[in-house]
Amino acid sequence: MTDIERLPYDVVVIGAGGSGLRAAIEARLAGKRTAIISKSLFGKAHTVMAEGGCAAAMGNVNPNDNWMVHFRDTMRGGKFLNNPRMAELHAKEAPDRVYELEAWGALFDRTPDGKISQRNFGGHEYPRLAHVGDRTGLEMIRTLQQKVVALQQEDWIAHGDPEAMIKVYAETTITRLIKDGEGRIAGAFGYIRETGQFVVFEAPAVILATGGIGKTFKVSSNSWEYTGDGHALALLAGAKLLNMEFVQFHPTHMVWPISVRGLLVTESVRGDGGVLRNSEGRRYMFDYVPDVFRAQYADTEEEADRWYKDPDHNRRPPELLPRDEVARANNAEVKAGRGSPHGGVFLDIASRLQADEILRRLPSMYHQFKELADVDITKEPMEVGPAQHYVMGGVEVDPDTGESCVPGLFAAGEVSGGMHGSNRLGGNSLSDLLVFGRRAGQGAADYIERLGPKVPVADEAEISAAQAEALAPLHRSAGENPYTVHGEVQDTMSNLVGIIRTETEIKKALAELEQLKVRSSETSAEGGSAYNPGWHLALDLRNIMLMAECVAAAALERQESRGGHTRDDYPGMRPDWRKVNLVCGLEGDKITITKQPTPPMRDDLIALFDRAELKKYLSEEEMAALPPEAVPATASAASEEMH
Amino acid sequence: MSYKAALRVWRGDHGQGDLADYTVEVNDGEVVLDVLHRLQATQAGDLAIRWNCKAGKCGSCSMEINGRPRLACMTRMSIFEPDEVLTITPLRTFPVIRDLVTDVSFNYEKAREIPSFTPDPSVGLGEFRMQQVDVQRSQEFRKCIECYLCQNTCHVIRDHPENEREFAGPRFLMRIAELEMHPADTADRREIAQDDFGLGYCNITKCCTEVCPENIKITDNALIPMKERVVSRKYDPLVWLGSKISRRPLGTDTPSIPGKKS
Numbered sequence: 064m065t066d067i068e069r070l071p072y073d074v075v076v077i078g079a080g081g082s083g084l085r086a087a088i089e090a091r092l093a094g095k096r097t098a099i100i101s102k103s104l105f106g107k108a109h110t111v112m113a114e115g116g117c118a119a120a121m122g123n124v125n126p127n128d129n130w131m132v133h134f135r136d137t138m139r140g141g142k143f144l145n146n147p148r149m150a151e152l153h154a155k156e157a158p159d160r161v162y163e164l165e166a167w168g169a170l171f172d173r174t175p176d177g178k179i180s181q182r183n184f185g186g187h188e189y190p191r192l193a194h195v196g197d198r199t200g201l202e203m204i205r206t207l208q209q210k211v212v213a214l215q216q217e218d219w220i221a222h223g224d225p226e227a228m229i230k231v232y233a234e235t236t237i238t239r240l241i242k243d244g245e246g247r248i249a250g251a252f253g254y255i256r257e258t259g260q261f262v263v264f265e266a267p268a269v270i271l272a273t274g275g276i277g278k279t280f281k282v283s284s285n286s287w288e289y290t291g292d293g294h295a296l297a298l299l300a301g302a303k304l305l306n307m308e309f310v311q312f313h314p315t316h317m318v319w320p321i322s323v324r325g326l327l328v329t330e331s332v333r334g335d336g337g338v339l340r341n342s343e344g345r346r347y348m349f350d351y352v353p354d355v356f357r358a359q360y361a362d363t364e365e366e367a368d369r370w371y372k373d374p375d376h377n378r379r380p381p382e383l384l385p386r387d388e389v390a391r392a393n394n395a396e397v398k399a400g401r402g403s404p405h406g407g408v409f410l411d412i413a414s415r416l417q418a419d420e421i422l423r424r425l426p427s428m429y430h431q432f433k434e435l436a437d438v439d440i441t442k443e444p445m446e447v448g449p450a451q452h453y454v455m456g457g458v459e460v461d462p463d464t465g466e467s468c469v470p471g472l473f474a475a476g477e478v479s480g481g482m483h484g485s486n487r488l489g490g491n492s493l494s495d496l497l498v499f500g501r502r503a504g505q506g507a508a509d510y511i512e513r514l515g516p517k518v519p520v521a522d523e524a525e526i527s528a529a530q531a532e533a534l535a536p537l538h539r540s541a542g543e544n545p546y547t548v549h550g551e552v553q554d555t556m557s558n559l560v561g562i563i564r565t566e567t568e569i570k571k572a573l574a575e576l577e578q579l580k581v582r583s584s585e586t587s588a589e590g591g592s593a594y595n596p597g598w599h600l601a602l603d604l605r606n607i608m609l610m611a612e613c614v615a616a617a618a619l620e621r622q623e624s625r626g627g628h629t630r631d632d633y634p635g636m637r638p639d640w641r642k643v644n645l646v647c648g649l650e651g652d653k654i655t656i657t658k659q660p661t662p663p664m665r666d667d668l669i670a671l672f673d674r675a676e677l678k679k680y681l682s683e684e685e686m687a688a689l690p691p692e693a694v695p696a697t698a699s700a701a702s703e704e705m706h
Numbered sequence: 707m708s709y710k711a712a713l714r715v716w717r718g719d720h721g722q723g724d725l726a727d728y729t730v731e732v733n734d735g736e737v738v739l740d741v742l743h744r745l746q747a748t749q750a751g752d753l754a755i756r757w758n759c760k761a762g763k764c765g766s767c768s769m770e771i772n773g774r775p776r777l778a779c780m781t782r783m784s785i786f787e788p789d790e791v792l793t794i795t796p797l798r799t800f801p802v803i804r805d806l807v808t809d810v811s812f813n814y815e816k817a818r819e820i821p822s823f824t825p826d827p828s829v830g831l832g833e834f835r836m837q838q839v840d841v842q843r844s845q846e847f848r849k850c851i852e853c854y855l856c857q858n859t860c861h862v863i864r865d866h867p868e869n870e871r872e873f874a875g876p877r878f879l880m881r882i883a884e885l886e887m888h889p890a891d892t893a894d895r896r897e898i899a900q901d902d903f904g905l906g907y908c909n910i911t912k913c914c915t916e917v918c919p920e921n922i923k924i925t926d927n928a929l930i931p932m933k934e935r936v937v938s939r940k941y942d943p944l945v946w947l948g949s950k951i952s953r954r955p956l957g958t959d960t961p962s963i964p965g966k967k968s
Contacts, residue, residue, distance in 0.1 A: 104810070106852055107764040159831060168825075195848070201851065212822060216963045286758045286760070435735075435737070546747035597751030
């Protein structure tokens with residue numbers, strides 16, 4: 064048991080979803096020997112569950128679309144808390160990243176003139192999401208997986224070994240990052256699930272691409288792997304996490320049967336015409352359009368319905384507001400006693416589209432409701448409700464390279480923070496993975512070039528400590544059952560730090576987490592180290608606990624409501640808080656929260672908005688300081704100038 | 707409504723093991739994976755199960771339930787009688803790692819042998835033009851979640867492991883069909899489909915189609931059309947004549963990837 068296998072690489076990518084694979088491909092293309100660490104089998108990562116599409120302003124369906132419109136939508140969706148440089152890079156580079164997938168074999172749905180088709184989605188002004196029915200994530204992961212294979216085939220011919228330059232370690236989990244004496248990344252410690260064999264990947268650059276933290280919550284659309292591993296590894300290695308209070312509760316998931324509660328119902332249902340109704344049959348979203356969005360959304364059903372045919376002369380239906388708005392509305396309708404029999408609301412596509420059209424556009428949704436709930440969505444409405452779906456918060460990184468404050472540590476995708484501000488728009492995740500996955504891969508390759516031949520050497524004491532930590536649950540005989548503790552953490556977070564929050568409840572959660580933290584560190588796992596899920600959960604619990612604490616602590620601190628953070632005791636956005644990022648760090652075993660100013664937006668980016676809109680987000684001093692010549696009265700004038 | 711179900715679950719590793727009896731609570735609307743999770747959380751913490759999304763989208767939780775290959779997350783308990791004993795065993799075709807988890811690396815090896823997507827290199831980024839009706843054929847095959855239930859079911863390898871070297875299985879013959887029908891692919895994999903990947907072993911019993919959780923018509927839409935293409939390549943007199951008068955020798959096809967016999 065004491066032998067640890069050593070595996071030298073240039074770049075180690077932790078995570079084999081969209082961002083991890085895109086990063087690994089880029090590092091390999093830059094000539095670096097790359098290891099991909101996959102917690103599950105290759106090709107099973109949570110990205111497969113993405114349904115609706117990948118947002119990229121290609122302008123294939125509406126030629127008025129361009130990166131500036133996408134940038135504006137993204138900033139609005141995130142309530143202006145996004146890192147503007149990230150939102151800019153994302154909007155500019157997403158189209159090429161989508162086209163690249165096509166060149167690697169992806170088959171997106173087409174427009175009549177043979178281009179990649181694009182669909183409507185919440186918060187996006189124009190049809191923007193490249194998609195494949197409602198299984199876009201699967202197409203993306205399969206394409207990236209097959210690109211990795213294609214590179215391995217090239218290496219097979221060139222080096223006689225397909226794994227000479229890029230290798231996938233399937234069912235392998237990293238439990239600690241290892242540094243050298245100077246605090247630089249020197250490797251990663253983990254175990255191979257099948258055998259329990261411990262391994263150290265010795266590498267100067269590590270890219271975190273581990274996704275989110277959904278398993279911190281009881282009702283979540285996230286898969287088994289989402290235990291906040293990368294977030295926690297970064298914290299433990301001394302990196303900082305941004306905006307952890309912002310957790311996305313996607314508005315529509317199945318609510319019944321209980322066992323599938325939290326199974327995602329894609330936003331495409333609404334993008335393709337589906338409407339939300341309460342038990343009284345009222346299309347209630349018209350009652351929930353907030354002031355900041357009133358100018359862009361229809362106020363009558365007639366106008367909303369006309370928009371699907373004639374978007375240039377009508378405003379959008381309120382069902383397509385950003386996710387945080389719709390989730391709160393759904394929650395409020397249920398609380399007011401106007402919910403569906405199983406505690407959701409009604410999502411109706413049956414009366415809006417022909418049955419064959421529903422089957423063509425939403426095959427997975429049809430299948431999922433038919434198989435699991437005996438509901439035929441071409442004939443009757445779905446019952447849906449909000450569930451945890453995404454975390455906006457994550458590792459603070461340099462927008463251009465994905466590097467964190469720890470030398471050699473990079474992050475991309477959901478595990479990184481800043482891009483989406485306080486709320487992510489649907490479709491912006493798949494594009495985020497591609498844009499910043501590629502950038503992190505390049506960033507890591509450049510870092511290694513700068514480093515030269517003297518690479519950091521792993522501190523042996525850190526390796527021994529990591530091994531002892533990993534073995535502890537197997538050696539402890541009388542500890543608690545990790546499944547029980549995990550269930551209680553999820554209850555605490557879902558009940559007390561969920562979609563609507565108050566100071567009293569968050570404080571109660573923090574007190575409960577304090578107790579649970581002690582219990583989680585004393586769990587024991589029966590059985591051996593080979594493919595033992597109880598042991599794996601006992602190890603994952605450390606990360607789940609850290610994430611619960613970060614979310615709760617940051618949620619307590621932020622005294623306003625914005626995006627994925629709603630405080631009943633502090634309703635409404637406060638311009639002063641827009642200037643503040645909350646940063647989580649770790650001192651000893653205590654989570655620290657510090658306030659940090661948000662990065663400023665360049666004048667040319669500010670100029671993409673009009674004054675009236677900026678006034679909704681910025682404080683009076685900020686408005687006064689705006690360069691008068693740069694900010695016009697109407698934003699459309701600005702975007703035309705920049706064409 | 708809840709009841710206690712009797713489960714017989716295969717426990718063991720590397721060829722050693724046996725069915726173990728358990729009694730587990732079942733609630734309204736649950737699927738087999740819910741019940742296995744409850745078993746894991748309350749009675750058998752180290753029960754090895756491979757699962758991920760629990761939404762029928764990742765294809766991880768493949769196993770055999772009362773002898774039928776299924777996804778545990780999409781198999782509702784309501785299809786069984788409450789007093790029915792459920793026998794849950796690992797996929798039979800692949801070696802067992804532990805309990806219900808099998809070693810499916812065979813599939814990853816086959817995937818790596820198939821010559822990859824080969825577009826015309828002169829087409830620039832964003833310049834592909836394809837019609838929906840043309841992409842739809844390959845799109846059906848790209849719905850595949852790689853659960854390997856078809857691979858597990860196909861008698862060519864299920865009953866004859868000695869065929870594993872010669873036969874890629876329905877999933878990967880379908881992958882070849884997908885590339886062959888991809889409107890932007892330029893390679894020709896018809897001959898290697900037959901010679902290197904064992905298309906000829908398939909005698910279209912459609913077992914693969916029957917177990918596919920994505921309802922892909924593997925046999926009708928991928929394997930049979932592929933067989934037809936192989937035949938036309940081999941015996942079309944024009945192709946034969948063309949191969950005689952061009953400089954390419956007869957039988958030139960997209961080369962296999964090293965590692966597969968050439």
